[in-house]
Amino acid sequence: KAGVTQTPRYLIKTRGQQVTLSCSPISGHRSVSWYQQTPGQGLQFLFEYFSETQRNKGNFPGRFSGRQFSNSRSEMNVSTLELGDSALYLCASSLDGLAGVDTQYFGPGTRLTVL
């Protein structure tokens, strides 16, 4: 099976702009989670989607949002970009997203730089 894919791989934006990142899960996986990775804060959970519904959300401002389509592909949007949003954004897919049951497999990430 093909692994988790993310597009684009690299992105440069300026403060105040918005950005949309895309994630295609492993075939058959219905849960997609998003994480932000920075040198200072490490890997932090953003949110998780299952069957087009957000089931859980981490501690990020409302500028961070997402959605999931009927084919399980997911998009993440960040509005009004700030310098601190520069990070590697990773998505991970799993079968059902049930903690304690499912393994999460990560995509290669999208490197976002905000100037």
Add this chain to the structure above:
Amino acid sequence: GENVEQHPSTLSVQEGDSAVIKCTYSDSASNYFPWYKQELGKRPQLIIDIRSNVGEKKDQRIAVTLNKTAKHFSLHITETQPEDSAVYFCAVSAGGGADGLTFGKGTHLIIQP
């Protein structure tokens, strides 16, 4: 919320020696404990995981032990090789349902030739 502490932040060992990385967590309801390896510029890759009904799990040179009473778990790598050099992250599920993983800050493992 869940809090995960990982130590050490950097670990340098001679090739062939063993390496041990430890993590502690705060939520006693946590029930899933994966370890990920991330090489420079690459995605985190799951190397081993353990669930709360098991105390130890081994896969070739890699093992994980879990002490639920003390709320800590450890990654053990034996007979280290140059390709083991990477950043290792422990993670914890926050206790069920669709919760995301809470990660430790990572350990940079350096294998000295």
